Amino acid sequence: MHKSYGRHQVLRGADLTVDPGQLVAVVGENGAGKSTLLKALAGTLATDSGRIEVSGTLGYCPQDPVVSDNLTVDQHLRYFAAAHHLPDLRRGNELIDRLGYAQYRHQAAGALSGGTRQKLNLTLALLHDPDLLLLDEPYQGFDWDTYLRFWDLVSDLRARGKAIVIITHLVFEQDRFDQLADLTSGRLTPRPANLRQPGQTTEDDHVRH
Numbered sequence: 731m732h733k734s735y736g737r738h739q740v741l742r743g744a745d746l747t748v749d750p751g752q753l754v755a756v757v758g759e760n761g762a763g764k765s766t767l768l769k770a771l772a773g774t775l776a777t778d779s780g781r782i783e784v785s786g787t788l789g790y791c792p793q794d795p796v797v798s799d800n801l802t803v804d805q806h807l808r809y810f811a812a813a814h815h816l817p818d819l820r821r822g823n824e825l826i827d828r829l830g831y832a833q834y835r836h837q838a839a840g841a842l843s844g845g846t847r848q849k850l851n852l853t854l855a856l857l858h859d860p861d862l863l864l865l866d867e868p869y870q871g872f873d874w875d876t877y878l879r880f881w882d883l884v885s886d887l888r889a890r891g892k893a894i895v896i897i898t899h900l901v902f903e904q905d906r907f908d909q910l911a912d913l914t915s916g917r918l919t920p921r922p923a924n925l926r927q928p929g930q931t932t933e934d935d936h937v938r939h
């Protein structure tokens with residue numbers, strides 16, 4: 731994919747393949763073009779050239795929540811369920827329980843805390859149980875318990891064969907991934923995960939400290 735904003739070439743032949751059941755991290759410096767890449771993959775931003783092939787359904791959790799301030803959590807669920815032609819709200823209810831915010835179901839999104847708003851954002855992206863998930867720093871604002879619940883959820887999705895792409899900045903979580911895709915100078919360089927550098931800490935180390 732190629733994408734420029736004016737004369738600023740952000741993506742210069744970025745290339746990524748994600749298989750079913752694979753969990754891929756997109757890493758890179760601030761401004762490297764990670765969100766641009768995800769928007770392009772999600773189809774919300776037109777590329778200048780390139781090709782995107784998605785087999786199956788797609789779920790996209792953008793960095794900025796897509797929620798409407800005046801609708802309640804429940805109303806969001808019903809609205810998105812109708813858009814996806816879902817027969818019921820079973821999956822939405824399950825996600826609300828797993829992310830632990832059932833007590834806010836009848837609250838307007840505009841009155842939710844940042845973390846709870848992000849839980850709703852994530853729920854809406856997962857509502858139709860998509861085959862490919864594009865998550866742009868999906869745990870922003872999550873407390874530690876929710877952060878762990880999030881990774882439980884991701885493990886289940888991966889085990890069920892979902893392909894998952896997550897933009898992350900957190901070095902300590904990088905050994906959770908099957909692959910790291912490093913976005914530098916507009917191109918993606920794949921490197922296997924689980925290559926911890928000496929002195930690099932993991933989440934478990936953080937828990938112990």
Ligand SMILES: Nc1ncnc2c1ncn2[C@@H]1O[C@H](COP(=O)(O)OP(=O)(O)OP(=O)(O)O)[C@@H](O)[C@H]1O
Binds near residue numbers: 762763765
């Ligand atoms: N709509 C836009 N118009 C012009 N320039 C843009 C636009 N969106 C992004 N950019 C620029 O493109 C570059 C890549 O932005 P992008 O948000 O994709 O980076 P990122 O890697 O996601 O950054 P971060 O880690 O800070 O979230 C930045 O220099 C940004 O200023």
